[in-house]
Amino acid sequence: MPRSDHIDRLVGEIAPDPGPGLTPLARRLMDEITATPVAEAAPPPRRRRRRWLAVPVAAGLAAAALAIGWLSPALPGLGPEPAAAALDIRRDGDHYVITVRDLHAAPQVYERELRARGIDVTLKVLPTSRAKAGSVYVIQDLDRLLAEGRVPAEGRITLDGPPVGEEASPGGPVSPLAPPGSCTAPGVCPIGVRIPVDLAERAQITIGREARPGEGYVIRPDAGAAGEPLHCVPYVNRTVAEVTRAARARGVEPAFAHAGAVRSADQVPGDWHVHEGVMSGEKSAIFLIGPEPDPSPRPDPAPGCPGS
Numbered sequence: 001m002p003r004s005d006h007i008d009r010l011v012g013e014i015a016p017d018p019g020p021g022l023t024p025l026a027r028r029l030m031d032e033i034t035a036t037p038v039a040e041a042a043p044p045p046r047r048r049r050r051r052w053l054a055v056p057v058a059a060g061l062a063a064a065a066l067a068i069g070w071l072s073p074a075l076p077g078l079g080p081e082p083a084a085a086a087l088d089i090r091r092d093g094d095h096y097v098i099t100v101r102d103l104h105a106a107p108q109v110y111e112r113e114l115r116a117r118g119i120d121v122t123l124k125v126l127p128t129s130r131a132k133a134g135s136v137y138v139i140q141d142l143d144r145l146l147a148e149g150r151v152p153a154e155g156r157i158t159l160d161g162p163p164v165g166e167e168a169s170p171g172g173p174v175s176p177l178a179p180p181g182s183c184t185a186p187g188v189c190p191i192g193v194r195i196p197v198d199l200a201e202r203a204q205i206t207i208g209r210e211a212r213p214g215e216g217y218v219i220r221p222d223a224g225a226a227g228e229p230l231h232c233v234p235y236v237n238r239t240v241a242e243v244t245r246a247a248r249a250r251g252v253e254p255a256f257a258h259a260g261a262v263r264s265a266d267q268v269p270g271d272w273h274v275h276e277g278v279m280s281g282e283k284s285a286i287f288l289i290g291p292e293p294d295p296s297p298r299p300d301p302a303p304g305c306p307g308s
Contacts, residue, residue: 087113087123091197099177099192100125103209121195122204126164127211128219129279131227135180135219136193139165139204164206164219168193174205181227216281223277223285224300230285232305235277237293241270243277247285255280256289 086105090097096119102109103125110123128135168174173196178189193205208219223230229250235243240256244265247254254277256268268289275294277287 085113086110088192089113089117089119092194094197095194096197097177097192097194098123099190100207100209103191119195120202121199122202123193124164124204124206125191125209126206126218127215128208128217129221129228129282130210131181131225132208132219132221133180133210134176134178134182134189134191135208136168136174136176137164137166137206137208137219138168138174140201165204174199174203176207180208211282213282216284217279220278220280220286223279223287224305226304228279229283230277230279234300235274235287236297236300237273237275239270240265240268240272240274240287240289243274243287244270251283252279253284255284255286257286258289262286 086100086102086109088099088101090099096117098114098119100110105125107122107124110125114121114123168176170176170179175194177192177194182189191207191209193207195203195205206219211217221228224233224235225231229252230247233246233250235246238246244254254265255262256265256272256274257263258268258272269291272289272291273293274287274289276298277285280286
């Protein structure tokens with residue numbers, strides 16, 4: 001048997017399974033170590049010569065394994081990378097703690113990993129503003145609501161986007177891992193949810209993640225909420241013309257919704273009144289309007305603003 005084939009067979013017998021196999025860089029490194037010539041000595045008796053040769057070969061193989069182990073974390077392509085899970089699922093007493101590792105994975109990926117742990121919930125991670133990142137919304141008893149047709153299909157035009165359920169508060173049975181808005185920089189706060197192990201009814205859980213640059217919001221926060229560009233800007237029952245000026249002064253381009261249609265500012269009457277509004281992107285907003293002021297407006301300005 002050629003010397004290199006013999007060494008390869010020995011490596012295969014003593015080394016752990018390398019997964020998809022050594023990369024060319026790793027194999028070249030091992031070949032260089034194991035091919036180092038051994039100094040020749042006076043030929044000893046045959047039995048002693050075999051023991052003498054076994055020591056350098058074993059040492060070379062051990063050195064190759066150690067070198068590959070040291071270099072694998074630092075050099076890409078050395079050794080197999082474990083398949084990264086989109087979710088980190090841990091049990092903490094009577095709750096599951098689910099942390100989202102891959103914020104942009106498909107819902108089917110989340111579902112597969114949850115089902116593998118016996119957790120019967122539907123999980124979605126949708127883009128929203130930085131102030132709402134980490135927020136959690138829950139639709140309980142999903143199967144019954146679907147059977148009754150009470151969960152509208154996504155994709156229809158609405159002011160606040162597709163239905164996402166009731167917002168869960170910290171400390172509740174289903175709760176976010178961190179308070180919404182606490183993640184002021186990517187990777188600072190965990191994005192995820194705590195759910196009871198004995199959750200009796202299948203639920204749909206939606207978690208907000210910070211939208212990527214230029215990405216529209218699916219979870220749309222109130223335009224005047226804390227952390228949003230129009231916070232403390234009074235706009236309820238103001239005219240379209242007034243709200244357009246105020247929004248553009250803060251770098252926000254407004255659109256206006258009426259009777260299920262969304263139009264730009266120059267396509268709607270400037271003297272109509274704004275009833276409510278949401279942020280549809282980092283620099284865009286949608287306002288619900290009508291020809292008359294809202295007779296039962298929500299408080300404006302928002303809590304915590306001057307005059308509230």
